[in-house]
Amino acid sequence: MISLEGVRKAYGSRRVLEGVSLSLTPGRITGLVGPNGSGKTTLIKLILGLARPDAGRMLFDGVPFDADGLYRARIGYAPQSPRLPDHLAVGELFAMLRALRPGAAVDEAMLESFGLRAEWGTAVGKLSGGWRQKLANACAFLFSPDVLILDEPTAGLDPVASGLLKSALRKARADGRTILISSHILVELEEFADDVAFLNDGALRFAGPIESLLKETGTRRLEPAVAALLSGLKVV
Ligand code: ADP
Secondary structure: OEEEEEEEEOOOHHHHHHHHEEEEEEOEEEEEEEOOOOHHHHHHHHHHHOOOEEEEEEEOOOOEHHOOOOHHHEEEOOOOOOOOOOOOEEEHHHHHHHOOOOOOOOOOHHHHHHHHHHOOEEEEHHHOOOHHHHHHHHHHOOOOOOOOEEEEOOOOOOHHHHHHHHHHHHHHHOOOOOEEEEEEOHHHHHHHOOOEEEOOOOOEEEEEEEEHHHHHOOOOOOOHHHHHOOOOOOOO
16 A cells, blocks of 8 residues: 655754655554664654655556545544643543544544543543543544554553553454554564564665564564664574
């Protein structure tokens, strides 16, 4: 569904992405991992159309990204530190989002399953960090988008909320959606991700099924596998 071919991006003289080629497949969850500063956020921004590549091609269902901006409506995104309208109550925020997309079907069951009704009347600005994250995640899922991009979605979530998110993700995968999750919590990623894309210094050092990474690095868990990639012992 989404493919990047030889994508490059620099900010001034700082080369941030150096020829990244990556395919995100429907019905699979891809974990985007890499050290701080490796280019993960930049890669996400390019996919969201918030920044433009200097070189390379980005295709959505085979159509170049910049042919029209319509593809963006098919992506649900939850940023890591969501900026939300603090003065609105949770219920008002969802009412506003619905009003922005008249006619678009809302995933009501998801709204219920995220347990947001408990804080429906609370001002967003008064929510705890974990609740804000929960809210941002729910906003990403709201219109059942074909593509979900979540940046550190479990950060700050309690185990119950984290479990609810994981089941929502599994359902989204079963529905054939394309899912990209940036995370540092590798033990968690290996629980539900199918593929891993490992960025280091702006280059993709590995992209493919987690099992292949484990096999190629001779490890049984994601954490030592990524450590092996980082140490340069088994760069594939
Ligand atoms: P990550 O999300 O993996 O931590 P980022 O994509 O945020 O990495 O950043 C990669 C590199 O690009 C960093 O060195 C960062 O300082 C630089 N960078 C990111 N955005 C900008 C920007 N708007 N202007 C200048 N440099 C940037």
